[in-house]
Amino acid sequence: MTGGTPGPPWSWVWGAPGPPRATRRRGGGRGERPAGHSRPTPPASGPAHPPPLYQAAGRWGTPRAAVRVGLLCRFAPPQLPAWPTAMATVVAQRLSHLLPSWRQAHQEPQPSGQPEPVFTVDRTQVPPLFWKPYVYAGYRPLHQTWRFYFRTLFQQHNEAVNVWTHLLAALALLLRLAIFVRSVDFWGDPHALPLFLIVLASFTYLSLSALAHLLQAKSEFWHYNFFFLDYVGVAVYQFGSALAHFYYAIEPAWHAQVQTVFLPLAAFLAWLSCTGSCYNKYIQKPGLLGRTCQEVPSALAYALDISPVVHRILVSPDPTTDDPALLYHKCQVVFFLLAAAFFSAFVPERWFPGSCHIFGQGHQVFHVFLVLCTLAQLEAVALDFEARRPIYEPLHTRWPHNFSGLFLLTVGSSVLTAFLLSQLVRRKLDQKTQ
Missing domain, CATH: 1.20.1070 (Rhopdopsin 7-helix transmembrane proteins)
Structure with missing residues (x-):
C-alpha cells in the first residue's frame, strides 16, 4: 500500500489522518490524497480515543471488519458527534440572512433615501x-x-x-x-x-x-x-x-x-x-x-x-x-x-x-x-x-x-x-x- 504510514484502521472514520480514498474503497490502491487534503479533526465534543467497541472487535483481525465496527461506533448514541448541532446552527444563520431579504423583496419599493411614510401625527x-x-x-x-x-x-x-x-x-x-x-x-x-x-x-x-x-x-x-x-x-x-x-x-x-x-x-x-x-x-x-x-x-x-x-x-x-x-x-x-x-x-x-x-x-x-x-x-x-x-x-x-x-x-x-x-x-x- 502506498501513501505513507497509515493511522489506525478506525482513524478515517473519525476524521484523523488515515488511508487514502482508493485504499478505503478497495482495501489498497494507488491513489493517495494530496498533501494538505486530509479530513479535518473531529469536534471538541467527539471522542478522542478509539471506541471501546473496536477494542472488543479487534479480534476480527481485518481492517475491513474494523471499518464496519467503526461505522457502528459512529452512530452509537453515546458517542454521537456534535455535527448535527453545528449543522443546525449554520442553517439557522443562513435563514436569518435570507428571511429579511425575502421580506424586502416582497415589500413595496421605496425611493432611495425616503423612509416609510408616517400616516398619523399629533x-x-x-x-x-x-x-x-x-x-x-x-x-x-x-x-x-x-x-x-x-x-x-x-x-x-x-x-x-x-x-x-x-x-x-x-x-x-x-x-x-x-x-x-x-x-x-x-x-x-x-x-x-x-x-x-x-x-x-x-x-x-x-x-x-x-x-x-x-x-x-x-x-x-x-x-x-x-x-x-x-x-x-x-x-x-x-x-x-x-x-x-x-x-x-x-x-x-x-x-x-x-x-x-x-x-x-x-x-x-x-x-x-x-x-x-x-x-x-x-x-x-x-x-x-x-x-x-x-x-x-x-x-x-x-x-x-x-x-x-x-x-x-x-x-x-x-x-x-x-x-x-x-x-x-x-x-x-x-x-x-x-x-x-x-x-x-x-x-x-x-x-x-x-x-x-x-x-x-x-x-x-x-x-x-x-x-x-x-x-x-x-x-x-x-x-x-x-x-x-x-x-x-x-x-x-x-x-x-x-x-x-x-x-x-x-x-x-x-x-x-x-x-x-x-x-x-x-x-x-x-x-x-x-
Whole structure:
C-alpha cells in the first residue's frame, strides 16, 4: 500500500489522518490524497480515543471488519458527534440572512433615501384649522402626495370611521338603485323621477362627504374646498328630501296649503344652508356667530322638508296597520334628531378628552345616525311610491313649478357659492404666506 504510514484502521472514520480514498474503497490502491487534503479533526465534543467497541472487535483481525465496527461506533448514541448541532446552527444563520431579504423583496419599493411614510401625527404637528375638539392624535401629515391620502383609506386615523361610514352607505345606495331599476320604469313613468332624484341626491352627499373626510388633510386650501363640496352635497340632499316628501308622503290637506311655496322655499333654504356652512368654515368662528350661520339655516330647511311627514303622522288614524311606510318615516325623524344632537354636542369625546382619537367621536356617531336616517327615508319613500299612487297622482297632474329645474338651480347655485368662497380662501391663504 502506498501513501505513507497509515493511522489506525478506525482513524478515517473519525476524521484523523488515515488511508487514502482508493485504499478505503478497495482495501489498497494507488491513489493517495494530496498533501494538505486530509479530513479535518473531529469536534471538541467527539471522542478522542478509539471506541471501546473496536477494542472488543479487534479480534476480527481485518481492517475491513474494523471499518464496519467503526461505522457502528459512529452512530452509537453515546458517542454521537456534535455535527448535527453545528449543522443546525449554520442553517439557522443562513435563514436569518435570507428571511429579511425575502421580506424586502416582497415589500413595496421605496425611493432611495425616503423612509416609510408616517400616516398619523399629533395635533401639534398640524395647523389649528385641522384640530378636532378633545382629539389630540390620529391626524395625518400635510403636503403629501394624493396617493398617500388614498392609501390612508386602509389606515387608522381620526377620519377613518367618518370615511367608511359614508362610503359603505354610498355603495349600499348603488345596490338599492340597481334593485329600483329592475322594478321601476324611470324612463317611462313620469311619477318616478322624484324617486330617482332622492336616490341621486343621497348618493351625492354620501360620496362627497366620504371624499372630503379622506382628502381634506392635503393642505389648508384643499381642506376648505373639500368641505365646501361636502356642504354642496348636503344642500342637494336637502332639496331631494323635500321633493320626495312633497311628492309621495304629503297629505292632500297639507298639499293644498303649501303647494305654491313649498319647493321654491325648499330650494332657497337648501342654498342658504350651503352658504351658511361654507361661510362658517371660511371665517372659522367657533362661537355663537359661526353656529348660527351653519345650524339655523339647516334647522329651517329640515323643518320645511319634514313637514309633510310630520303632518301625516299627526293626522294618521292607525298607522301600524294601514300605513307600513309610516314606521320608516318615524324612524328617519328619530335618527335625524339623534344625529343632530351628536353633531352639536361633541359627545362622548367631551367626556373622555384624549381617548377618542380613532373611535368614539361624536361626529362619527352623527354619521352613523345620518346613514340610518337616509336608509329609513328611502324605504319609506319606496313604499309610498308603490302604495300611494292613487293619492299623489291627482295632486301632481298640474305643476305650479318645474321641480327638475329647481333641482338643477339648487345644484348650480350651491356649486357657484362654494367656488366663490374658494376664491376668498385662496386670497386669504396668499395673504397669510406673504
